[in-house]
Amino acid sequence: MDQPAIEFRRVVKRYGDTTAVAGIDLQIEQGELVTFLGPSGCGKTTSLRLIAGLELPSSGQVYIAGRDVSHDPASSRNIGMVFQSYALFPHMSVLENVIYGPTLRGLSKRAAIDSARELLDLIGLQGLGDRLPSELSGGQQQRVAVARAIIQQPDVILFDEPLSNVDAKLRRKVRDEIRSLQRRFGLTAVYVTHDQEEALAVSDRIVVMNQGQIEQVGPPSMLYERPKNAFIANFIGDANLISGVIQGGIFKATDVLIPLQDQDGPAVISVRPERIGLLSGGSATILSASYLGSRIEYLVDALIGEVLVSRPIFEPRFEAQDSVTLQFDPTTIIRVG
Amino acid sequence: MNRVSLTWARFSWPTFLVFLTLILPWYDSGSESVFAEAIGDKSWLFPIVLLTGILSILALIDPNWRRHALAGPLVITGLCWLFLQAFTIGLRGPHWLLILDLFPSAVDGQTGFGFGAWALVLALVGALSEVLAARGFCRGDRFASFSVIGIASLLGLFVLFPILKLVFAAFVSNDGVISIYPFFSRLVAPDLWGAACLIGAGRCGVVINSVVLGILAGISATGLGLALALLVSRTDFRMKRWLRALSILPIITPPFVVGVAIIVLFGRTGIITVEVASLLEIRPSRWVYGLPGILMAQILAFTPVAFLVILSALEAINPTLEEASTTLGARPLTTFRKVTLPLLRPALAAAFLLTFIESLADFGNPIVLGGGYDVLSTKIFFAVVGAQYDLGRAATLSVVLLLLTVTAFAIQQVWVGRSTYVTVSGRSDAGLVSPAPPVIKWIAVLMVAPFVFFTFGVYLIVLIGGFVHDIARMELAPTFTHLWTAFSFEISDTGLQLYGSAWNSMITTLWVSALSAPLTMGIGILTAWLIARQEFAGKHIFEFITLLSFAIPGTVVGVSYIAAFNIPPIDMTGTLWILVICFVFRNMPVGMRAGLAALAQIDRSMEEASQTMGAGGARVLRDVVLPLIKPSVFTALVYAFVTAMTAVSAVIFLVSARHNMATAYIMGRVENGEYALAIAYSTVLMLVMIVCVALMNLMIGRRILGRRLSFKEGSPS
Known part of the structure; x- marks a missing residue:
C-alpha cells in the first residue's frame, strides 16, 4: 500500500478560545514509529487523541489508512491505544481485559480467548490470564496494556507517555520492548513523550511540536545535528545559542570569529556543549564545574555570554576561577536564526 | 465496524x-x-x-x-x-x-x-x-448524543416548562386576562410584606415570616451541626457512632410525625406543657403553635444536613495546618479560633444556606405546627387546595418563594463554592488530628445535650405512640387498634381482602417509589456521566438547569405541575405517572451528585480505552462505568426510593382519590386530630422502608461486594 498510514490535513483543534492544535499537516508511513515530542501544552497529546478519535478536529481532516475519519468516533476507528495510566479495567481479569476489544468487534469468545492466550504467552505473561490487574507488577500491567492494544491488529497503535509510570531503572528495558514488539508486528505506531532522550532512542522519525504547531519533522540524528531553529536546538539536547552577525562568510559575535558560509546579516548559531574545546589561559573564566561521572560540565563566563561546555572525564580538568579559552569547531556549528 | x-x-x-x-x-x-x-x-x-x-x-x-x-x-x-x-x-x-x-x-x-x-x-x-x-455533536457518539438530547428534552418538559407556565400564570388575572397588573397587585399585597411583628406590633407578612424562620432555622441548625461535628471528629466523646446514626433518622422519618410528636409533647394538652404548667401554676397555652414549634421541628430535621456538610469540611482540613500553628506557639484555643474556624467558614456558610433553603421549602412542619404563623409554602397550598382556588395568587407566591431559594442557592454556588479552601491535595501529609480545646468541647456538649434529649423524646413518642391507647392523654395501655384501622385485612374463600383505610395509599406509595427509584437513579447517573465525561455544545446551560432543580421547593413544583399538566396537550394530573415523574425530576439531582462524586474518583482513560477498543457510549457505560461506580448507584437508588416514600410538599398537590400517597393520607389524619393513627402508619412506613432497603441491599449490594475492586487503577505499587 502506497498511501500513508495516517495523514493530517490542516488539522485544527480549538477548545473555546485556546487553540491546542493550530493547523497541522503530517504524513505517517506504514510500519514506522513516529514520536510527538514537545513541552507540555504543545498539542502533542491532543494530536494523538485526534488520531484515536477521542477528540474530533475543529477543522481539517484526519485520514487513517486512506479513509477520512474526521467525523468518526473512537469506537469506529481501528486503532489501539496504550494509556499513560494503562487504564486496565480493574474489575476484569487480565484475559477479560485483552479479549474485550475483539469480542466487541464481533469475534467469538472462544476465538478471542485463544488468540489472547497466544499473545499473552508471546509477551511473557503466560499463566497470568486469570489474575486481576491489581495483582500484577507495574511492568506486567504495562505489557497487558500493550497486548490489549495490539490484539486486534489495529491500523495504528498509539502510546501516550507509556513510560511515565515506569520506574526510572526499568524505562530503558520497557522502551526497547515496545520498540521490538512494534518492529516484530510491523505496526505503525505513534508515540507521545516530553522526554527528548526517550524520543531519540525509540523513534524512526520525531515530530517536534510547540504551541500547537510542528516545528520540525525528521529522524533523530537530523533533529540533533541539523536543528531548523533555536527552539529545536534548545529542546533536543543542550545548545549554546550565540547571537551575532554574518559578514562575508564570517560569523562575528564580540571577540568570536567563526567561518560560516551563509547569507549575510544578523544570525543566531547553535553550538553543542560537547563540541566546544577548552584551552588553559585566556579571557574566559570557569564559573562552575559539575562532575557528572561520564563527563564534566563547565559553565564558562565569556565575552559572548555564559557558555555551557561538556568535556570527557579523561581530559585535563579545570576548576572554578580558572582562565580558559573556548575553541569552536566550525563544521558542527548550525545557524538557527 | x-x-x-x-x-x-x-x-x-x-x-x-x-x-x-x-x-x-x-x-x-x-x-x-x-x-x-x-x-x-x-x-x-x-x-x-x-x-x-x-x-x-x-x-x-x-x-x-x-x-x-x-x-x-x-x-x-x-x-x-x-x-x-x-x-x-x-x-x-x-x-x-x-x-x-x-x-x-x-x-x-x-x-x-x-x-x-x-x-x-x-x-x-x-x-x-x-x-x-x-x-460531530458529543464527538460523534450516538448514544451520548441521544442521552443529551433526550435528557435535555425531559428537563425542558418537566422542569423548565412547568416553571415558565407557573410564572405565566402569575400574570393572568382571575378573569383570564394576561397583563402585568395582576402580578403586581398580588405582589404588593400587605399580607406578604407586612413587618409589624418585628417591632412587636401585630402580625408579619408571609414573606417576612418565611425569611425569619429560615434565618433562625439556619443559624440554629448550623450551630448545632458545628457542635456535633466537633464532638464526632475532634473529641474522644463516647457516643460518636450514635451521633452519626442520628443523622440518618430524618431521611427516613415521614413528614408530620415529628410535628405530631411535638404536639403530643408541647401542645396545649401536651405531656410536658401540662407538667410544667401545674408546676408553675399557670394555665397551659398553645405556645408551641407558630414559630417555636416549626423552628423546633426544623432544627430536628435539618441539623443532620448541616452536621454532614461541616463534618466533611472538618475532616478535610489538613492536620499539619493546625500542627504548624501549634509549633508557632499558639495555644489550642488560639489555634481553633485563628486556624480551624476560619478554614470552616465556607462550610458554615454552605450549611446555613442549605438549611435556609430547606426551611423555606419545608411544608410538612409549618402545616402541622403553624397555627396562625403563615409561611409561603402553606400559603401556596391553601391558595390552590383551599376553598378559594386562586392559581394566580399561588403562582405569584411561588415566584417569590422560588426567587428566594434560587438566590440563596446561587449565593451558595458562586460565593461559597468559590471560596472553599481545599487543604487536602492528593496525598495528604500525615499529621495527627488535634483534639478540640476542652472549653470548646464542653460548649459543644452543652449545646448538643438538649438536642439529643429532644430527639430522643420525639422518637420515643413516635416509637410507642402508634401502639398505645392514646399517647396524647398518656393512656399507655398497649393496643393494636390504630394499626388495625389502617391495615385490617381478611383471608377468606375469595382470597385476601384488604379493608384497612391505609392500604390504598400504601400500595400506591410502594408502586410509585418502586417505579421512580430506578428511573431517578438511571437519569441521575446518566446525567452525571454526560456532565463529567462528554463535551457538547450547550453543556453549561444543561448543567445549570440540572443544578437549578435543586433549588426549586417542592411546593413550587407541585403548583407548577398543576399549572402545566392540567390541560392538553399534556394532561396527566390525577394519574400515577405524574407522581412518578414528579419524583424522578425532584430527586434526580441527588443521584447526579452521587454519580459525579463517584466519577471523579475514576480514571477517565479507562473509558477512553474502552472506546478505542470499539465500544460505543452505551457499552462504555455498561462495561466500565457502572461496574466501577456501583456503590454510588446503589446509594442513589436507596435515596430515591426512600425520598419518594417520605416526600410530601410536591405530591400533596398531585395526589388524587385514586392515587393517594401515604404522606398525603397521614396529613389527612393529622388534620383530623387522629394522631395515634398517623403515628402508627408512619411507624409502619419506616419499617417498610427499612425492609425494602435491606432487600435492595441483599439483591444489589451483594453483587457489589462480590468482586474485589481496586479503584486506583494503574498506579504502580
Missing part, C-alpha cells in the same frame, strides 16, 4: 416513524393513528405525516441519511409543528381565530397527547440526536 449498529443507525428512527404514524393511537382517549386522524377531519396533523414520510423515504434510499442536508430541517420542522399544533389547538378549539381560516375543523378542538404522539416525539428526538451526532 459493528454491523448490527450500522443497520440500526440506518433504519432505526425513521422506520420507527412509519410504524408510529400508521399504527399507534395519536390521542389519549379513544383515537386512531395520526395518519387516520390526518386524513379524517384533523387536517392540521397532515404536515406531521408528510414530514415523517419524507424522512423515512430519505432514510431508505440514502444509507447516509444522517448527513443529508435535508435530514436536520425535516426533523426540526416536524418537532416544531408537532408542538405548535398541540399548543395552539386546545380542548375547546384554537387559541387564535386565525387558525380557523386554515383549518376549519379545528373548532372541535383536540385532546392531549396519547401513545402515538409521545412515541413520535421520542422518535423525532432520536432522529435529531442521530443527525447531530453525524455532525
Whole structure:
C-alpha cells in the first residue's frame, strides 16, 4: 500500500478560545514509529487523541489508512491505544481485559480467548490470564496494556507517555520492548513523550511540536545535528545559542570569529556543549564545574555570554576561577536564526 | 465496524416513524393513528405525516441519511409543528381565530397527547440526536448524543416548562386576562410584606415570616451541626457512632410525625406543657403553635444536613495546618479560633444556606405546627387546595418563594463554592488530628445535650405512640387498634381482602417509589456521566438547569405541575405517572451528585480505552462505568426510593382519590386530630422502608461486594 498510514490535513483543534492544535499537516508511513515530542501544552497529546478519535478536529481532516475519519468516533476507528495510566479495567481479569476489544468487534469468545492466550504467552505473561490487574507488577500491567492494544491488529497503535509510570531503572528495558514488539508486528505506531532522550532512542522519525504547531519533522540524528531553529536546538539536547552577525562568510559575535558560509546579516548559531574545546589561559573564566561521572560540565563566563561546555572525564580538568579559552569547531556549528 | 449498529443507525428512527404514524393511537382517549386522524377531519396533523414520510423515504434510499442536508430541517420542522399544533389547538378549539381560516375543523378542538404522539416525539428526538451526532455533536457518539438530547428534552418538559407556565400564570388575572397588573397587585399585597411583628406590633407578612424562620432555622441548625461535628471528629466523646446514626433518622422519618410528636409533647394538652404548667401554676397555652414549634421541628430535621456538610469540611482540613500553628506557639484555643474556624467558614456558610433553603421549602412542619404563623409554602397550598382556588395568587407566591431559594442557592454556588479552601491535595501529609480545646468541647456538649434529649423524646413518642391507647392523654395501655384501622385485612374463600383505610395509599406509595427509584437513579447517573465525561455544545446551560432543580421547593413544583399538566396537550394530573415523574425530576439531582462524586474518583482513560477498543457510549457505560461506580448507584437508588416514600410538599398537590400517597393520607389524619393513627402508619412506613432497603441491599449490594475492586487503577505499587 502506497498511501500513508495516517495523514493530517490542516488539522485544527480549538477548545473555546485556546487553540491546542493550530493547523497541522503530517504524513505517517506504514510500519514506522513516529514520536510527538514537545513541552507540555504543545498539542502533542491532543494530536494523538485526534488520531484515536477521542477528540474530533475543529477543522481539517484526519485520514487513517486512506479513509477520512474526521467525523468518526473512537469506537469506529481501528486503532489501539496504550494509556499513560494503562487504564486496565480493574474489575476484569487480565484475559477479560485483552479479549474485550475483539469480542466487541464481533469475534467469538472462544476465538478471542485463544488468540489472547497466544499473545499473552508471546509477551511473557503466560499463566497470568486469570489474575486481576491489581495483582500484577507495574511492568506486567504495562505489557497487558500493550497486548490489549495490539490484539486486534489495529491500523495504528498509539502510546501516550507509556513510560511515565515506569520506574526510572526499568524505562530503558520497557522502551526497547515496545520498540521490538512494534518492529516484530510491523505496526505503525505513534508515540507521545516530553522526554527528548526517550524520543531519540525509540523513534524512526520525531515530530517536534510547540504551541500547537510542528516545528520540525525528521529522524533523530537530523533533529540533533541539523536543528531548523533555536527552539529545536534548545529542546533536543543542550545548545549554546550565540547571537551575532554574518559578514562575508564570517560569523562575528564580540571577540568570536567563526567561518560560516551563509547569507549575510544578523544570525543566531547553535553550538553543542560537547563540541566546544577548552584551552588553559585566556579571557574566559570557569564559573562552575559539575562532575557528572561520564563527563564534566563547565559553565564558562565569556565575552559572548555564559557558555555551557561538556568535556570527557579523561581530559585535563579545570576548576572554578580558572582562565580558559573556548575553541569552536566550525563544521558542527548550525545557524538557527 | 459493528454491523448490527450500522443497520440500526440506518433504519432505526425513521422506520420507527412509519410504524408510529400508521399504527399507534395519536390521542389519549379513544383515537386512531395520526395518519387516520390526518386524513379524517384533523387536517392540521397532515404536515406531521408528510414530514415523517419524507424522512423515512430519505432514510431508505440514502444509507447516509444522517448527513443529508435535508435530514436536520425535516426533523426540526416536524418537532416544531408537532408542538405548535398541540399548543395552539386546545380542548375547546384554537387559541387564535386565525387558525380557523386554515383549518376549519379545528373548532372541535383536540385532546392531549396519547401513545402515538409521545412515541413520535421520542422518535423525532432520536432522529435529531442521530443527525447531530453525524455532525460531530458529543464527538460523534450516538448514544451520548441521544442521552443529551433526550435528557435535555425531559428537563425542558418537566422542569423548565412547568416553571415558565407557573410564572405565566402569575400574570393572568382571575378573569383570564394576561397583563402585568395582576402580578403586581398580588405582589404588593400587605399580607406578604407586612413587618409589624418585628417591632412587636401585630402580625408579619408571609414573606417576612418565611425569611425569619429560615434565618433562625439556619443559624440554629448550623450551630448545632458545628457542635456535633466537633464532638464526632475532634473529641474522644463516647457516643460518636450514635451521633452519626442520628443523622440518618430524618431521611427516613415521614413528614408530620415529628410535628405530631411535638404536639403530643408541647401542645396545649401536651405531656410536658401540662407538667410544667401545674408546676408553675399557670394555665397551659398553645405556645408551641407558630414559630417555636416549626423552628423546633426544623432544627430536628435539618441539623443532620448541616452536621454532614461541616463534618466533611472538618475532616478535610489538613492536620499539619493546625500542627504548624501549634509549633508557632499558639495555644489550642488560639489555634481553633485563628486556624480551624476560619478554614470552616465556607462550610458554615454552605450549611446555613442549605438549611435556609430547606426551611423555606419545608411544608410538612409549618402545616402541622403553624397555627396562625403563615409561611409561603402553606400559603401556596391553601391558595390552590383551599376553598378559594386562586392559581394566580399561588403562582405569584411561588415566584417569590422560588426567587428566594434560587438566590440563596446561587449565593451558595458562586460565593461559597468559590471560596472553599481545599487543604487536602492528593496525598495528604500525615499529621495527627488535634483534639478540640476542652472549653470548646464542653460548649459543644452543652449545646448538643438538649438536642439529643429532644430527639430522643420525639422518637420515643413516635416509637410507642402508634401502639398505645392514646399517647396524647398518656393512656399507655398497649393496643393494636390504630394499626388495625389502617391495615385490617381478611383471608377468606375469595382470597385476601384488604379493608384497612391505609392500604390504598400504601400500595400506591410502594408502586410509585418502586417505579421512580430506578428511573431517578438511571437519569441521575446518566446525567452525571454526560456532565463529567462528554463535551457538547450547550453543556453549561444543561448543567445549570440540572443544578437549578435543586433549588426549586417542592411546593413550587407541585403548583407548577398543576399549572402545566392540567390541560392538553399534556394532561396527566390525577394519574400515577405524574407522581412518578414528579419524583424522578425532584430527586434526580441527588443521584447526579452521587454519580459525579463517584466519577471523579475514576480514571477517565479507562473509558477512553474502552472506546478505542470499539465500544460505543452505551457499552462504555455498561462495561466500565457502572461496574466501577456501583456503590454510588446503589446509594442513589436507596435515596430515591426512600425520598419518594417520605416526600410530601410536591405530591400533596398531585395526589388524587385514586392515587393517594401515604404522606398525603397521614396529613389527612393529622388534620383530623387522629394522631395515634398517623403515628402508627408512619411507624409502619419506616419499617417498610427499612425492609425494602435491606432487600435492595441483599439483591444489589451483594453483587457489589462480590468482586474485589481496586479503584486506583494503574498506579504502580
